[in-house]
Amino acid sequence: MSLGQRLEIRQGQGLVITPQLQQAIKLLQLSNLELEAVVEAELERNPLLQREDGDPVGDSHEADAPETPREDRGELELTDRDTAQANSDMDASSGDIYGDDEPTVREREPSSADMGDGPMVDWSRAGKSGGFDGDDETLERALKREKSLGEHLTDQALIAGFTPPEMAVAQILIDGVDEGGYLRADLSEIAERLGCDMALIERVLGVCQGFEPTGVMARSVPECLKLQLIERNRFDPAMEALIENLELLARRDLSALRKVCGVDDEDLTEMIRELKALTPRPGAAFGAEPSSGVVPDVFVRQDPSGGWRVDLNSDTLPRVLIDQKYHAKVSGSARSADEKTYLTECLNQANWLIKSLDQRARTILKVSSEIVRQQDGFFVYGVEYLRPLNLKTVAEAVGMHESTISRVTTNKYIATPRGVFELKFFFTSSINSSDGTSAHSAESVRHKIKSLIDGEKVSGEILSDDRIVEILNEAGVDIARRTVAKYREALRIPSSVERKRQSR
Template sequence: MIGQRLEIRQGQGLVITPQLQQAIKLLQLSNLELEEFVEAELERNPLLQRDEPEGEGPEAPVSVSDAAPDGEMSFGDGVGQDSVASMDAGSDDVYGDAAPGERTSDRMTDEAQPGLSDWSSAGKGGQVFEGDGERPDAHELTLWEHLQAQASSAGLSAADHAIALTLIDATDEGGYLRGEMAEFADRLGVSLDRIEAVVAVCQGFEPTGIMARSVPECLKLQLIERNRFDPAMGALLDHLDLLARRDLAGLKKICGVDGEDLAEMIAELKALTPRPGAGFGGEPAQTVVPDVHVRPDPAGGWRVELNADTLPRLLIDKRYHGLVQAGARSDTEKTFVAECAAQASWLVKSLDQRAKTILKVSSEIVRQQDAFLAFGVEFLRPLNLKTVADAIGMHESTVSRVTSNKYVSTPRGVFELKFFFTAAIQSVDGASTHSAEAVRHRIKTMIDGEGVGGDVLSDDRIVEILKEAGIDIARRTVAKYREALRIPSSVERRRMLKTG
């Protein structure tokens, strides 16, 4: 019988609120992206402001975020997982399975991070003028500005000057002209011959070799300027692939020269510049600023610290909040003030939990890979997201977000957190595994030592040596690792050793 009735059912479900979505988004942002996000929030929310040290005092705004209260963690003898777990005591996990409860909180934290080395102060050089010292506002001339200035003084017609500017815009940072000439001709509505004529003019600009369309053409322009281009050199430029393979016998036959002449021609090529535009300013390179520092602990083990320079320090101005709240008259104004206060409180809480989560994940990675830090890449252990997630009681997706675009500085260099997650290669006895990164390093070390003994190892021989060391690996895997390391085959390496 079909009918209607009212039923009450109880169930559990995860509600992804906008605040929780924001917390998840913050977790996967890099420190540069986080800085941009915080700047936008500071402009949008009048109750938020940065923590300025000179503003501290009895009447200063109350700090609601100064990174994770536990700003560092040590790993040494007798330090176990309890130290990691205690970090979250008394703090709600905004990345947990439950939706957040109350969004407003009066619990304030005002603990400063321990002093860390400033890894973000790497200077960017500008132009220096004699007698004036450094000019902070000096502008480093870019390659495109340099070429545009030469095009303006090249005596070109208005139409040819416009063509030249279009071609300059299509020139990459290395100084090479990218794109099909026929496409330029079709887009600009001119003949291909006219495009080629303007290209010839532009290729006369400084530095020599600029706006070439290939490496051989770039080298040819430089040789012509030095009056060193002849048919033999042209044949050599046409067969640079043989030079890369060190096939000197084939080059001597093609170029029609003897060994001494070929050696001189190769020496001349080595004196040229394959990237003529590399000496000019371009887009400023972003320096990698680590999110976490790992340092030796005097008591033994490793000390893991958050980089305070990458953590936003935000305040909620409670006095201003009280003023605007008291002055609000309409329901719209009161709603706006309440939303700003709630969003500011949630943002601060999310930033605080983000810092704690990064510290927790990084600390577990350090604990798992302490042998790498102590002894080198050969001791890098196989590690996956699930292992770390299970150890710290988090979901794999959370660990994945934490390790994306996050960097850690160690005594062995700066690495992305994802570097420490490597595939496992089975041992011969099947009882243990080896890190793929460690195996790659072992292969590179064996090949680097070939010149000493004069013996060149084939991929099959490398497989045999690794199996003798207890590593079960296929020949095609060795070839894949060798190619990823940009190491030539044994045949090419043997030829390179013979030619010196």
């Protein structure tokens, strides 16, 4: 075999992930708070950028340019004609980032035929270089930061085996916990807002009150102490009487306490010692860091015509523009090639940032509108009517890549008449139908399993997992025995053998 050198010419097509494209990808997955920090950094770095404050028609606008109300557009404003022209030039050279078409701001059922996307790129393979300054430092700070009480409770809720409706209730309950670990939310108001039974709220709360730290999510000091005593297996009638009469203990009325609890001096002293060893503020261990409320990125409102109106939250959209007067002034005084190159780079970066912000807003609106259309039953009837939905379904409907949908729905929140939810909340798993009809949501199948087992008290027949599979198959649900067992365990229901033993 001989070795030699030769020249070959090959022609091929490939997608180059430029630093600007990486910037647009990063902007898409940022939350509104992270986006604000990035824009602030760009405003400090780029002298040609300025924030649009107050009147949207600034000095850089044409005097006769018509103004469209910001709340009617529901999207970021491109406020400069020169900027728009520069954006069109960039489109011709690099192509669109997320999609070419603009969605209607208030749309009921967006047409998938009009929502073309750019190249089907797997954004998850995008490199880490060319990003914003300080990304590594931000990641390091995030890793070092201690979890808040809400995050700690959410992590436990994710592995508690909740169904999607139960998880929605659990998240709302967790949002109502104060820094001391007490639940301050009104359960009846939550049940009315979510359109579900009070029994569901109380069942989820009962599970959440078993989370760590012990005593968390109690609604009062006696209930907090009761949860801790139950965990220590020390909640007896005498101790129950003691915590129900804490005002007597506060007044040091020991004789009244002895009478109420039915114990002697020695037992009462021991009970008080045990009570002092408990934690009246279980959430205090996570610090007193003030919790900031979630600012929704999208609003969903009932439309008078009977549909749903989807609007972007304009308060979360940074409005920046190019200072054309300053650019004309400094470009006229630039003499050296380095100065002209620097100004050109600043102008291109400013144009690209404005374009990226605008397309980010349009993409969020497009995806949110499709999610609202898919989950219409939830908004009308309540949490029990969540449909099975995945990223692929939404991606095909809006003409985007699944990874783009994943980025859009990360750390983005939607305010609905039933509460504020993360966009990822609306994606639930599905179970195929045995008769070829539409799939069943995993939540509805869990509900059917629970209903069958609850009905054992009436019929007197203890159903095995195999028997439950047969019943579900007859009802058109294609499900395996191991899936039934998994759902049953997630619902904290014992096996048929254990249920038979309990019934005896």
